[in-house]
Structures are given as C-alpha cells and as structure tokens.
Amino acid sequence: MFSLAAHTCALQPAEQERIQKAGGTVSMRRVNGDLAVSRALGDFVYKTSSSLPAEEQQVSPEPEFVVHERDSATDHYLVLACDGIWDVMENEQVGEYIKSKVAAGVADMGELADMLIRECLALGSRDNMSVVLVELPAAPKPTAEAIAQHKAAVAKQANMEAAASAEGSK
Numbered sequence: 001m002f003s004l005a006a007h008t009c010a011l012q013p014a015e016q017e018r019i020q021k022a023g024g025t026v027s028m029r030r031v032n033g034d035l036a037v038s039r040a041l042g043d044f045v046y047k048t049s050s051s052l053p054a055e056e057q058q059v060s061p062e063p064e065f066v067v068h069e070r071d072s073a074t075d076h077y078l079v080l081a082c083d084g085i086w087d088v089m090e091n092e093q094v095g096e097y098i099k100s101k102v103a104a105g106v107a108d109m110g111e112l113a114d115m116l117i118r119e120c121l122a123l124g125s126r127d128n129m130s131v132v133l134v135e136l137p138a139a140p141k142p143t144a145e146a147i148a149q150h151k152a153a154v155a156k157q158a159n160m161e162a163a164a165s166a167e168g169s170k
C-alpha cells in the first residue's frame with residue numbers, strides 16, 4: 001500500500017488561503033502559476049514579505065505531516081519523492097511500477113530509484129526529481145530466476161553500449 005502525504009496547493013483550501021493572504025495566487029495548481037508545492041525550505045522568491053512570519057509566507061517552510069498507522073503485514077515500500085515524480089505519475093502508478101520492476105528481477109533499491117526517475121523523465125517530467133525508496137519487511141522479493149534474467153539483460157545492454165561507443169570512436 002502506498003500513501004501520499006504531499007499535496008499541491010490548489011488541493012488544500014488552507015494552503016490557497018495562506019498564499020493569497022501573502023499576496024500570491026494559485027493558478028494551474030501552482031503558486032503564482034509557477035511553483036508546484038506550497039511548502040518548501042528554499043524558494044526564497046516566495047518568502048519576501050517582511051511583515052509576515054515564515055509560516056505565513058506564500059511558500060511556508062513549516063512542515064505538514066500526517067501520521068498513518070502502518071500495516072506491517074501489507075505495507076511494502078515507503079516512497080519519498082520530489083514533485084517531479086508526482087507531476088507525471090499518480091501514487092498507485094508509482095506503486096505498480098515498483099512492483100513490476102521487482103517482479104522483473106530488480107533487487108537493488110538504488111537501481112530501482114534510478115529506473116523510476118528515468119521513467120518519469122520519459123513521461124515528460126521537467127521538474128526536480130529525487131526519490132528515496134525504503135523497502136519494508138513485507139515487500140515482495142524477486143525470484144532468483146528473475147534476478148538472473150535482469151542481470152543478463154543489463155549486461156547485454158552494457159555490452160551493446162560499449163560496442164556502439166567503440167564503433168563511434170573509430
């Protein structure tokens with residue numbers, strides 16, 4: 001099961017109200033039509049009102065969080081990602097993507113995170129993208145056969161790329 005706690009400003013009335021009180025607007029689900037998040041540590045251009053405390057600026061550094069009870073028998077992964085991921089994939093799509101790659105033999109979470117970012121690039125994301133994947137104890141594991149097939153495919157691709165590079169340098 002996957003749970004997304006992050007949100008865009010247009011979906012939360014309190015976020016939109018804070019942005020407007022600070023002199024900003026929300027359009028196209030973005031602060032001033034530009035920034036896709038309403039809470040961030042940087043983005044100082046949205047924090048310029050000297051008459052407002054930090055938490056009341058157009059973009060607030062104050063975190064918002066929701067505590068979800070975990071089901072240790074059914075929760076598989078924790079996905080922490082920038083909005084560049086969520087711009088092109090829904091919560092369930094990310095979950096299905098991860099499960100499909102694990103079933104196809106990807107056992108390394110770093111490799112899987114890299115694959116997810118590349119997939120989001122292919123889907124057209126042009127925003128910041130970083131992702132942390134945490135495998136929880138109940139997560140499905142790839143079979144030994146699937147791992148072997150995946151490793152063989154990766155090795156074959158690397159060999160093809162090396163041959164193409166060698167051919168191109170002649």
